[in-house]
Amino acid sequence: MTKEKKNIFYAQSGGVTAVINATACGVIEAARAQRGRIGKVLAGRNGILGALTEDLIDTSREKKSTIAALRHTPSGAFGSCRYKLQSPAENRAEYERLVDVFRAHDIGYFFYNGGGDSADTCLKVSQLSKKMGYPIQAIHIPKTVDNDLPMTDNSPGFGSVAKYVAISVREASLDVVSMARTSTKVFILEVMGRHAGWIAAAGAMASSADSDLPIVILFPEITFDRKRFMATVKRKIEKYGYCSVVVSEGVRSPNGKFLSDQGLRDAFGHAQLGGVAPAVAAMVKQDLGVKYHWAVADYLQRSARHIASKTDVDQAYAVGKAAVDFALKGKSAVMPAISRTSDDPYRWKIVEADLARVANREKMMPRGFISRDGFGITPRCRTYLKPLIKGEDYPPYRDGLPRYASLANHPVPKKLGGSFTVR
């Protein structure tokens, strides 16, 4: 177990995105280019669970063309999971198990590709070196559609959702304006973002100098004020004939409850969880009495690789590649972050962020990015978002459908006896 070349453990964590596989592509291609210094990239099947259960995937058995195709393939090719490691104090067995698996498979690098929770896990793993005497370099690779990671200008995964939402709102708005005379006057789109309103903000990008559209945004950062909201929608309808509303799933009422939490009951009295879009639609009907339509983008927004942002794809790849560079430079407890050096022309570079300053912190929309009335974005926000949605990066098609990579995901033979029961 003392070979010179150590293997990389790579895992995808939390909700997947349209470009997290582009990051995997960056990691694997960069590692393959450094064959003399790095062993294999072993991926965790279903994220960290793969490490805990010794269910590893040997990516070295995939063809070069298959790995290259990961760049244009959405979702998590190795499986992801929602599972947060407790602290070593709470559950030492999990960390001992990780060390056993790392040691058995000669893993010297732990790459964890996720959001805030994953950054915390990665930080804990980085501390194993000292605490448990096992040398491992832990590198967190940023990924989250929520764009709420600190220390990085933006998070890979966000740009593509933002582009999808901006395009969808533009297209749906054109639809509504053409029907508004006799039919729908308010269109409501529900988007992700339980705490931070970055994705909702992207909806405002649908309107631009060459395409003026009436759009009202409901941010989770701003407490819902029904009266002011309705007055704003009404003004838009009076001016434009219609109004599009983009509502974040995380919007809360003044009583602190999610707006989607309406205490809905069906005819049999069963509780129903409605979305926030139908809730807002019902209020629009009650207060304004106009015809409405509503949509809930849900997973469509974060898996829409067919219209991914080129900036986002490039950055997702770059952070994966940078993780390998950082590993070879002996770094640990770090995250490759995106640093913006110029807005226009847009320029960015990868820098090193201290993981201790990333973990467990959420980056909300700055108040200076939200317009004074709370229903739109400011020019500063527009300047920030503009390059992130720029560029198209179309996947190849066959028979009208995108050809996404399909990996064989060969398991690495298990070396440890017994099984480990995950909480």
Added chain:
Amino acid sequence: MTKEKKNIFYAQSGGVTAVINATACGVIEAARAQRGRIGKVLAGRNGILGALTEDLIDTSREKKSTIAALRHTPSGAFGSCRYKLQSPAENRAEYERLVDVFRAHDIGYFFYNGGGDSADTCLKVSQLSKKMGYPIQAIHIPKTVDNDLPMTDNSPGFGSVAKYVAISVREASLDVVSMARTSTKVFILEVMGRHAGWIAAAGAMASSADSDLPIVILFPEITFDRKRFMATVKRKIEKYGYCSVVVSEGVRSPNGKFLSDQGLRDAFGHAQLGGVAPAVAAMVKQDLGVKYHWAVADYLQRSARHIASKTDVDQAYAVGKAAVDFALKGKSAVMPAISRTSDDPYRWKIVEADLARVANREKMMPRGFISRDGFGITPRCRTYLKPLIKGEDYPPYRDGLPRYASLANHPVPKKLGGSFTVR
């Protein structure tokens, strides 16, 4: 009022699509190419309402490049409406008004671009020649995302929705499979189609020989059987780890009510109209106890010009162009229809359909297109759908967003005194 060259009245009717403007482009470009024989194309602002209220748009004042851009612009550039003319016996005043407007603006051709209801209106207008002594050629141009027009192999607008749904289901399914181990196991997408299941059927195209995905379709043609549905979903989860469900908004319970009609009440007792997707999700939770997610595509599906089907765009343009050809050949009470002459390689041509055989008939999914268990499509259906979603036809982009045409829509000066009050 006896000039040789007559003007065309063109109106968009009913729900708009990603490609109805491609049809408008076809009409206007073909008419401009026949300047020696045809006058102007005057568009109705907000469909037939534009004719009734003498609110006409002079398309001849738009630049060539703007008209060309209509080909890649979704929604109805001149406005559409939901308004069905009554019969001349019920409301003769409406027809007299139409004749007055046609005469005042030297209109010899009535082009109505819509679905089944519009075909009926168009047929009634074609009878004005005899009934009211005003010579007019009425030509219906097919358009409907529902694909339920008879006498044509398919309807322009459908192929692009079908492509959007197929791609979205493929992308969302890849998302779910990567999360299924610890999170969502059932994903439900609600699509349009109140009577016919064509759009829902397209969801099944997400799975193909090179991408095997577990998809269950709920068609409006098949009465919902909760027990059999749950058993089917459960089997898919056992085999694949997850299941995607595509549900048509028009699915009905055995009691004949829409499945979406659950008698929902909020905490204050107000009636709420939920979608069918959350209704199915609630049942999945109750019966199978697994984690679910749901999405409602609503207008996004029919306005998604960013991923329109090239076949659909080509056909939408072709029916517009053919309407002009038909007009010059002296035809009336006809519809340019799409005739498929070969599945593979796909070949089609435009033929003439008798409008009397189009109006007021809905083309449902043939039972032979729905799999025996009622939850999927047959190879015959697959052969039918495959060419309709084929090919991409990307719009141009600026700053990450599609550049859609923005028309000036110059009004034609009114010639009639007084106003006409629409019902």
